[in-house]
Amino acid sequence: MSIIRSHTSQIRVRYSETDAMGFLHHGNYPAYFEEARTELFRVNGGDYRAMEERGLFFVVVSMSFRFRSPARYDDVLDVTATLEKVSAAKLEHSYKMERGSVIVAEGTTVLAMVDRAGQVQRITDQMPGVQTD
16 A cells, blocks of 8 residues: 655644744744654554554654744644655654745654664554555
8 A cells, every 4th residue: 555655734833832032932843843744644544542552652763954934923834744764663754844935944853663662663564654665
């Protein structure tokens, strides 16, 4: 079964997420990326709660992002998460955050699958929401 590699979520900047200058605080960008990534997983049949109940977790191994233009309170942002690569135990995603045609930020993450003890686990073809390369 082929999976959807890219999905866009709309997120509205809440007042509590802004800094004293009225901009989306830099600490909130990872949460926006995570929300988009979770929705991409979900549209592919993934169920993170069920995965956790089985004792499996995706942990962030690395993250980078670059700010292009500030986002402000009440902006509606399109956050696109793209699954770039799936390996034996890792997922690599890229992200683009836009307000209309303006790029607000771009980023990447690498996630590893681990069990409750933190031991790396293989991602299998039977895992809903992910297809190994």
